[in-house]
Amino acid sequence: MSTYENYHKTSQVYDKTRTAGGVEIILEALKEGALPLKEQVLLDAGCGTGLYSAALVNEVRRIEAADLNAGMLKIAQAKLQTEEQSGRIRFHETAIDSLPLADESVDAVMLNQVLHHLPDNAADGWPAHANVFCEFFRVLKPGGCLIINSCSPEQLEKGFWFYHLIPDAILAIKEKTISLDTLANQLQKIGFSETRQEVPLDLMLQDEAYFRADGILDPDWRRGDSIWSLVEEKTLVDVLETVSDLKQNGKLEPFMQQHDQARKTCGQVTFTITRKH
Ligand SMILES: C[S@@+](CC[C@H](N)C(=O)[O-])C[C@H]1O[C@@H](n2cnc3c(N)ncnc32)[C@H](O)[C@@H]1O
Numbered sequence: 001m002s003t004y005e006n007y008h009k010t011s012q013v014y015d016k017t018r019t020a021g022g023v024e025i026i027l028e029a030l031k032e033g034a035l036p037l038k039e040q041v042l043l044d045a046g047c048g049t050g051l052y053s054a055a056l057v058n059e060v061r062r063i064e065a066a067d068l069n070a071g072m073l074k075i076a077q078a079k080l081q082t083e084e085q086s087g088r089i090r091f092h093e094t095a096i097d098s099l100p101l102a103d104e105s106v107d108a109v110m111l112n113q114v115l116h117h118l119p120d121n122a123a124d125g126w127p128a129h130a131n132v133f134c135e136f137f138r139v140l141k142p143g144g145c146l147i148i149n150s151c152s153p154e155q156l157e158k159g160f161w162f163y164h165l166i167p168d169a170i171l172a173i174k175e176k177t178i179s180l181d182t183l184a185n186q187l188q189k190i191g192f193s194e195t196r197q198e199v200p201l202d203l204m205l206q207d208e209a210y211f212r213a214d215g216i217l218d219p220d221w222r223r224g225d226s227i228w229s230l231v232e233e234k235t236l237v238d239v240l241e242t243v244s245d246l247k248q249n250g251k252l253e254p255f256m257q258q259h260d261q262a263r264k265t266c267g268q269v270t271f272t273i274t275r276k277h
Contacts, residue, residue: 005117005226011049011071017209017224020055020112022200022271026147027059029273030108034143040107043139045096045132046114050076057083064106066092066099097131104141111136112149113205113269115183117226121175126186129178133190140276146192148272151205152180155269158262160225161255162216165239169230180270187274195274199267213256216243 030037040060044053047065049072057063057080065080067073073093083089092100096114111132118128136146153174156163163170178186184195204210206224215221217240222228231239246252 005229007048007069008071010223010226011069011075013220013223014049014072014075015051016220017206017215018049018051019207020051021203021205021207022149022269023052023055025198025200025271025273026052026056026110026149029145029147029271030060033107033145035107041105043099043101043106043109043136045099045109045111045136046117047076047091048072048112050079052110052112053089054079057088062087063089064092064099064101065089066094066096068093068095097128097135099135099139101139103138106139106144107141108145108147109136109140110147110149113151115148115150115178116173116176118176120178122178122182126178126182129183130186130190133187133192137190137192137276142276144276146187146274146276148183148274149269150183150272151177151268152270153177155266158266159268160210160227160263161257161259163227164259165216165242166227166231166235168232168235169227172230173227180272183272184274187272191276192274193277195272198271198273200269200271201264201267203267203269204263205268211256213252214243214247216240217247 030040033040037059038061041062042060044063044065047053047067053063053065070093073091077084077091080089094100120126120128156170156174156177180197187195209215246255
């Protein structure tokens with residue numbers, strides 16, 4: 001469960017600004033597996049509203065979709081009702097560190113934008129991350145693939161134009177964000193190998209909505225990025241006032257353009273792809 005985001009509320013508006021970004025990278029990684037794509041069982045760990053499951057359900061044999069939040073799962077189930085009835089997808093309301101799945105029962109696992117919600121930080125050595133990866137190692141068949149879509153600390157700092165308005169929240173989220181090197185080391189210790197990392201520079205978590213500069217003024221838009229749950233109430237009032245002023249003076253668009261420059265070279269997300277041998 002996320003320690004800071006209320007996903008019951010967020011589930012209602014999540015799909016307004018989120019898409020299954022980078023699904024082509026996931027497909028490419030799955031195609032490297034031992035079995036043909038159509039025969040693979042894929043675990044969508046922290047499936048949320050099922051955006052990635054919906055994009056991939058017709059590509060694989062079956063999806064096991066797991067999430068701790070009943071609200072998010074309900075949206076996913078409504079979206080994939082027909083596929084659930086035909087057995088192409090099964091939903092599990094569960095924590096991803098204790099999955100109701102047998103050992104060596106899935107061909108691949110994808111984890112999209114979930115890591116930063118685990119109750120961990122650098123000072124403790126990321127034990128919740130380790131528990132989740134051990135669980136994935138258990139349920140993966142030998143040769144199976146794990147695909148992790150997450151933001152690196154550097155991407156959090158440079159990859160989002162509006163984060164310049166909320167520096168304290170960035171510090172808070174960075175404390176909960178494992179570095180790419182530590183992540184790769186942890187995966188290796190658990191037994192994963194052939195780890196590689198890919199950064200799709202053109203992928204934005206909120207897709208086109210990312211460029212709706214005055215979206216900040218809309219609570220539904222803000223619910224598309226859990227960072228806003230880490231912004232203090234008083235700070236939020238100040239930020240909304242600043243954004244309104246910039247908008248009124250015709251300076252909001254230039255502000256966005258100026259602070260969006262670094263994203264073009266560092267991207268917003270990294271895909272870490274690794275294998276159990
Ligand atoms: C940012 S959303 C991502 C949803 C989906 N993967 C996507 O990319 O559209 C994070 C999801 O992870 C789920 N989550 C967080 N921690 C979890 C845990 N320990 N076990 C299961 N689900 C978890 C939340 O309930 C939420 O649905």
